[in-house]
Amino acid sequence: MDVIFNQLFVGLSIASILLLVALGLTFTFGQMNVINMAHGEFIMAGAYTTYVLQTAFGTGLLTLSFGLALPAAFLVAGTLGLILEFLVIRRLYGRPLDTLLVTWGVGLMLQQLARDIFGAQNVSVSAPGVLNGGMEIAGVSLSYSRLFIIAIVALVVVVIASYMKRTPAGRRMRAVMQNRSLASVSGVRTRRVDRTTFFIGSGLAGVAGVGISLLGAVGPTIGLNYIIDAFLVVIVGGLGQLRGAILAAIALGMANSFIEYGTTASVAKAGVFLLIVLFLQWRPQGLVVQARRGLAS
Secondary structure, three states, X not given: OHHHHHHHHHHHHHHHHHHXXXXXXXXXXXXXXXOOOOHHHHHHHHXXXXXXXXXXXXXXXXXXXXXXXXHHHHHHHHHHHHHHHHXXXXXXXXOHHHHHHXXXXXXXXXXXXXXXXXXXXXXXXXXOHHHXXXXXXXXXXXXXXXXXXXXXXXXXXXXXXXXXXXXXXXHHHHXXXXXXXXXXXXXXXXXXXXXXXXXXXXXXXXXXXXXXXOOOOEOOOHHHHOHHHHHHHHHHHOOOOHHHXXXXXXXXXXXXXXXXXXXXXXHHHHHHHHHHHHHHHHOOOOOOOOOOOOOOO
């Protein structure tokens, strides 16, 4: 029984990281049909932001370094996303394969920029003292750093859900996701909504970078370790569906945890990918399908 509870926590931990990385793609890919391969580099920007603030202010959880890391990473990555949208993406709407190629190139340039600024060697972000170690409940070891990431994910999901349901800007975003043409003729400035969406999606990648920086070294290619899994979460969950992304992240995290137990990490990756292929053969639209509204003919 202890093994089951331990693997459940491991699965929840993996799911929280997958969801944190995939949240931004849920909007940029799901709403705008932009395949942003530079999303991983926005994660990198958030991780390096944490490193810079920690170098300047120290490592305590309640010091300025972690007090500022989450909003600062959101703003840094979000600003990079706005620049990318203004200079490149806005000219490529409706051409997803072109956005894939262009953002892949942009990602390589951002990686090289990180090497020029921080060097080719990885740097470390030290977890605050209160996040070192863990606790044991019913024989299950719970890492404080992973519990902190789970708490970040829960907070981000609540904030995003409230934003989309309770604010005019969030309702406009939902309207564009349901039917872009109808929203446009109804007076919604879809281009402004697109810019806002790209800023939020990119900023969430920066927040993911803060969490991931607690799990290992930070380097120019840190985002590449997560970008493919993030796209799989979005596809399995259903394009543009927050609830679907949450369910998909939990399902994939649990599957990875229990398959890896008794096998290897590589076998678990292959097994999860096979399950995804089989699932999409049965339900290609994903777990949650957006109800779309159209004009009556």
